[in-house]
Amino acid sequence: MTRFLLPLAAFIVLVGFLAVGLNLKPREVPSPLIGKPAPVFQSQLLHEPERMLASQDNLGKVWLLNVWASWCVSCREEHPLLVELAKSGIVPIYGLNYKDKRDLALQWLSQYGDPYTVSVVDPEGRIGIDYGVYGVPETYVIDKNGVIRHKQIGPVTIESLEKKILPLIKELQG
């Protein structure tokens, strides 16, 4: 009887590891950019192509850089949260419209609301490469000295806002 129990025992050990593994996030390799100055960019605004925004203009304030696109379905999950966050006025959110088409992006914002102070365009994904974007959406918390303090991979959730992003912003602003 006991030897017939061996397969079951082996399986139980395996399940133990799988259960622990479920709570790990193998994808979240810590970004090498955290604690480093945010890469500098200068690009056209989405709404006013004749105007440019340079990332240095934001020195002296804490801001969020949110990478989004109209083709990104997960962006819609976080979008209502961002709209609410923008209304609260806690922190300015700058959008990086990533590999998108201008008309589609504008249409998307008019449909779902525009939480962004301004959005800059990155049609070729060049700024995205500098920031190490590997999926949309991604959100960066950048401090007064222009240093990246946090990177959220995937949609912003209520949990990640309350536990990580908002306390961090409060600390950085204070």
Place this chain on the structure above:
Amino acid sequence: MIPELGNFALILALLLAITQGTLPIIGAARGIPSWIALARPVVQGQFVFLAIAFGCLAYSFVNNDFSVMNVARNSNSELPIQYRIAASWGSHEGSLLLWVFMLSAWSVAVSVFSRHLPDEMVARVLGVMGLVSVGFILFLLVTSNPFDRLLPAAFEGSDLNPLLQDPGMVIHPPMLYMGYVGFSVAFAFAIAALLSGEMDAAWARWSRPWTTVAWVFLTIGIMLGSWWAYYELGWGGWWFWDPVENASFLPWLVGTALVHSLAVTEKRGSFKSWTVLLAICAFSLSLLGTFLVRSGVLTSVHAFATDPARGVFILAFLVIVIGSSLLLFAWRAPKVGLGGKFDLVSRESMLLANNLLLMVAAGSVLLGTLYPLIMDSLDLGKISVGPPYFEAVFVPLMTPAIFLMGLGPLARWKQASLPELMLRLRWAFGVSVVTALLMPFIMGEWKPLVSFGLLLAFWVIATIFVSIRQRLNNSGQGGLFTKLARQSRSYYSMHLAHFGIAVFIIGVTLVNGYETEKDVRMEIGSTVEMGGYTFRFNGASPVSGPNYQAMRGDIEVLRNGEKIRVMQPEKRTYNASGMAMTEPAIDTGFLRDLYVALGEPLEDGAWVVRVYHKPFVDWIWFGCLLMAFGGILAVTDRRYRLKVHTKHVETATVADDKRVASNPRLSTGGKKA
């Protein structure tokens, strides 16, 4: 409306699956004929509703209904129609719906082709399959409903992953799933045997063809996946030991062991509990593969949609299905009996040795696949395990297995004599050694590893010839063709599949030993030489596809100054997702492939171009096809077509249960488990 109908059909299918998983099993245990008789109609009803559900999903994809979340995420109005259909199983939700749909298709097949089986047996088998189906439909409805709405609807979908927009990828997942799901039949037969406590040669005969068919599908599925990786990923490799590839390879290894172990159980009545354990393992690994791919516990280039909530559900499901069947195994297997005895040198012992080698190989691949997870769980750091580990472990394990593969078919059942075997095979051995030593010179350079690989391949081929010759000498009067026609299909099928392994080994050995690769900067009009061919780059020009923009290179291939063909590799950018894809151009030949891929553009119309010369690479997939054909030939053997009237006679003759194994060291009463 249509997606809601699909959802409703899925719920009805769940109710039928619950009925199928409970009443027939209870009926078989209590002897209630009407409950037993319920099994077949319920299975067929479930199939109808799942077909409706799948049809509804495909309809939504074809008609670009972007108010369905699944469609909005995985399709696009510019996507060509064939890929819109394929997108219905390209997503996580859709692929699981395909999974249960196939499970019900296999169940229907069992319900139709089981007229000669006892009704209680059919009721148990179908009941077990029903329980598996319950788990998967619940998983769909609770965590991954393919019909979830997206309101307000999207204007446009975000497109199917460009990697999947390929004909190979359209049929690869269905084939693979047919294999995965097919092992559920072998699993259900094994559980039915444990439940009833009856396990004889007839049981093995019933479950054998089902297992073989599942194995054939899995073989073809893995082959297509490997071929797809070769021509679509643009790296020229054909196997990466990626966790998802391993997830399909694990059930294949165990399934291969199972196919052989079933042969022993059918012919000799031995290996019973071992066979049952293998059947449970093969299906468990199919489920584990689904878990690994769908839960996101491992990083892989293939994991397209991951979600921890789904992971928890599948893990719970794994625990219930695998845990309870292993518990049942521990409780009932000791009663199944040990089966016929055999000597240290016999066909049984060789098959057992091969079985163990396959299982150890499967265990090492599993360990390598899960090792990063285990290290991370124990907080020992994030690491990844690459091809060097797998190759270092796998090749030494397969070497004795291949050697035994040549020996086994010539050895007698029960008791064989080693000196006699050596005498019969001395020529085969001599010929394969000499050929293996000389062959590399023809290829231009002698390499020890190439010689070694070829030795294994030629050994298999030579032993096949010896086996057929000796078999013909012993098969009475008549000309060569009469004698050849007298042999059974199952005999040929075995040799065909083994020959496929030899062809596969030749392909792997020669492509690893002699492939050449160059990464070169090519100006317009410049040339590069490789493997006796000249490649001339004539520049790249823009072209538009249905849903992508591309740069298409124009490369002339010349041999001895004569132009033999033009190759047009592409670098594509897909409109909707902005993803860049490399589309290599391949010139396929019997003895070699020429493979050209575009790298990055440089100034003045120059490009980085990757050129490969790959000798014998297609033999890899051709070998897999031969294995699959071997399997198909095996299930068409005439003894599976002889039904009811022979059944009773055969069960009586091979009732080895009663013979007590006097040598417990060698009998298979689960000791190796």
